Amino acid sequence: MHPPRPTILDVAQRARVSVGTVSNVLNGTIRVGEQRRLRVLKAIEDLGYSQNLLAQGLRKRRSTMVGLCVPHTSNAYFAALVNIFEEIASDRGFELLQVLSRQDPKKEFERVQALLRYNVGGLILVPSLAPDNTLKLIAQSGTPLVVVDRPVRPERYDQVTFDNRSAMLEATRRLIALGHRHIHFIVRQKALLVTRHRIEGLVEAARKAPAKVTTAVFECADEVSLTAHLSTELRKAYPPSAIIVSNSIFAAWTLRALHTLKVNYPGDVSLLAFDEPEWADLVTPRLSVVRQPTDAIARRAWEFLIRRMTHEFDGAQREQLKAEVIFRESIEPVTRRAR
Amino acid sequence: MHPPRPTILDVAQRARVSVGTVSNVLNGTIRVGEQRRLRVLKAIEDLGYSQNLLAQGLRKRRSTMVGLCVPHTSNAYFAALVNIFEEIASDRGFELLQVLSRQDPKKEFERVQALLRYNVGGLILVPSLAPDNTLKLIAQSGTPLVVVDRPVRPERYDQVTFDNRSAMLEATRRLIALGHRHIHFIVRQKALLVTRHRIEGLVEAARKAPAKVTTAVFECADEVSLTAHLSTELRKAYPPSAIIVSNSIFAAWTLRALHTLKVNYPGDVSLLAFDEPEWADLVTPRLSVVRQPTDAIARRAWEFLIRRMTHEFDGAQREQLKAEVIFRESIEPVTRRAR
DNA sequence: CTGAAAGCGCTTACAG
DNA sequence: CTGAAAGCGCTTACAG
Numbered sequence: 113m114h115p116p117r118p119t120i121l122d123v124a125q126r127a128r129v130s131v132g133t134v135s136n137v138l139n140g141t142i143r144v145g146e147q148r149r150l151r152v153l154k155a156i157e158d159l160g161y162s163q164n165l166l167a168q169g170l171r172k173r174r175s176t177m178v179g180l181c182v183p184h185t186s187n188a189y190f191a192a193l194v195n196i197f198e199e200i201a202s203d204r205g206f207e208l209l210q211v212l213s214r215q216d217p218k219k220e221f222e223r224v225q226a227l228l229r230y231n232v233g234g235l236i237l238v239p240s241l242a243p244d245n246t247l248k249l250i251a252q253s254g255t256p257l258v259v260v261d262r263p264v265r266p267e268r269y270d271q272v273t274f275d276n277r278s279a280m281l282e283a284t285r286r287l288i289a290l291g292h293r294h295i296h297f298i299v300r301q302k303a304l305l306v307t308r309h310r311i312e313g314l315v316e317a318a319r320k321a322p323a324k325v326t327t328a329v330f331e332c333a334d335e336v337s338l339t340a341h342l343s344t345e346l347r348k349a350y351p352p353s354a355i356i357v358s359n360s361i362f363a364a365w366t367l368r369a370l371h372t373l374k375v376n377y378p379g380d381v382s383l384l385a386f387d388e389p390e391w392a393d394l395v396t397p398r399l400s401v402v403r404q405p406t407d408a409i410a411r412r413a414w415e416f417l418i419r420r421m422t423h424e425f426d427g428a429q430r431e432q433l434k435a436e437v438i439f440r441e442s443i444e445p446v447t448r449r450a451r
Numbered sequence: 452m453h454p455p456r457p458t459i460l461d462v463a464q465r466a467r468v469s470v471g472t473v474s475n476v477l478n479g480t481i482r483v484g485e486q487r488r489l490r491v492l493k494a495i496e497d498l499g500y501s502q503n504l505l506a507q508g509l510r511k512r513r514s515t516m517v518g519l520c521v522p523h524t525s526n527a528y529f530a531a532l533v534n535i536f537e538e539i540a541s542d543r544g545f546e547l548l549q550v551l552s553r554q555d556p557k558k559e560f561e562r563v564q565a566l567l568r569y570n571v572g573g574l575i576l577v578p579s580l581a582p583d584n585t586l587k588l589i590a591q592s593g594t595p596l597v598v599v600d601r602p603v604r605p606e607r608y609d610q611v612t613f614d615n616r617s618a619m620l621e622a623t624r625r626l627i628a629l630g631h632r633h634i635h636f637i638v639r640q641k642a643l644l645v646t647r648h649r650i651e652g653l654v655e656a657a658r659k660a661p662a663k664v665t666t667a668v669f670e671c672a673d674e675v676s677l678t679a680h681l682s683t684e685l686r687k688a689y690p691p692s693a694i695i696v697s698n699s700i701f702a703a704w705t706l707r708a709l710h711t712l713k714v715n716y717p718g719d720v721s722l723l724a725f726d727e728p729e730w731a732d733l734v735t736p737r738l739s740v741v742r743q744p745t746d747a748i749a750r751r752a753w754e755f756l757i758r759r760m761t762h763e764f765d766g767a768q769r770e771q772l773k774a775e776v777i778f779r780e781s782i783e784p785v786t787r788r789a790r
Numbered sequence: 791c792t793g794a795a796a797g798c799g800c801t802t803a804c805a806g
Numbered sequence: 807c808t809g810a811a812a813g814c815g816c817t818t819a820c821a822g
Contacts, residue, residue, distance in 0.1 A: 142792095170798050
């Protein structure tokens, strides 16, 4: 019913050349005589030929697909990353084979394993909390890898991350300058390296503050526990005047909780969120955020990957980009009354 | 440096069987003697063998990858779709080769073409505004296809969409019941089939209303023109008391515009949006929405695709799912004063 | 520069 | 049930 796709052999026959010659004009590695070249081009045009990339990948032992493994797509930041990667990849003649680890190290391992079965030419990984096995698997396969967003221990991996410590340092410092003396940081996983770096910044800013500043870090798994936590803390005699949350999902939950609890927000409590959600400046008051340099991260990661794929570079490539701390109406100075 | 991946030949030799036998235990099509089967399994285990899916795809002339083409990922609804598709696909042993059309028919064509070069086993397409060439291309290739979300003309394609007409009918009816008599609908493209169906619902509800109801449809391309439009219309002697926007991006723009224009919202004008954005119930007042049955759409689409891939079904498969109309605080009844 | 041929790692008739 | 062999559509040394 459907005519089979023309192959390189069809092109060769129509152009009266060998398949090797067709391959050479296609890949442009070796110069082909002008007349034959034109004949081949014409044949390709006539037949509507396009390469079978499965065959090419098999023969070259590496496909033009790049594997992309992110925790999920519901986070606006990850979605933006995928968006940029797809653009870069397609411009460069690559396709994205995308899998989701759903924050689960075991699933991450399996999904990456699936990617490797396709001999992907490269791999971009936003690691889960415990990516060690996955990293080992990738290293064994010899597949070029770049780790994005969340730094990972062995220093030998190519990584592009952003500087969580200094972003948090700056944010906290500015909160303190506005009179905040009791700051809570709500996180998903204390053990996560990203989180640890943020806590370092938080603690350092508090330590260096001109006044006494109390900080606390809380782990939350879901909306219920987060709401419960806020409910308890905000009713204490000495409640936090500022809350920092580690991602945009938590920001959403917190907003809902503050509403439910009928907290005077942002009058009594200020809010700052990592991971700028797209709705940050749609809500009232507009949400203050730490904005990751998504675009720069993606572009640099791709650069690293290409260099690794073409063996242009040997040593570990690492780069830490600066994040932008943006205070908006969700943060207010602490008035004497509120203290 | 990196030991090459073991091949089926390595497994065969270690298990002292032929490669065909290994293939048979792997694919389970033909029964293999128990002892050999165990030997093969052991060899696979020992070697850490996994199939080269590029080779398999080449030989079978169809890979276990499914192409997914959506307009972009920044829309929460599309992101959710991708999320579900990835889950289903990976559970079934498929990978997702994802491309973005960026709403551009030409880019859509090129990106789908790229997908076809990999001999994807199936294709899921959320079509652009003018997908005809792309659809033709896919049809020619004989690749199983299911069109999602936006219905498309030739009735022969498998499609799972949702019922825009009846969703709009219900929404408008309810607005009218709340006293709204002048309703504006802001869209991206009047020509889009989805839009036309919505307009049908709008017009029908108005026609059947117990009182005289005026409706109007406006096309908008960007935030500036949308803001200008609202500015003009809301200052007229007989301004709309309710605005319906056709997607979540427009909802965001409208919200900003209402704020800028210092409109008494939702007192003087109510707002309803198609495409539930994730921030819908974070804003104040909470946004009223028409919620697509994302999960059901994805699952049904996958079902259609598998059936098509396994040739279990011949005729065109079509399903139209019901959307949910959710009124929240962004919609208020019209008071006599306001009329 | 060009062609003939080997081979990438699988699956699938085809004999036995 | 099992093995030997052809072939999927390419690329890449290898001669010439």
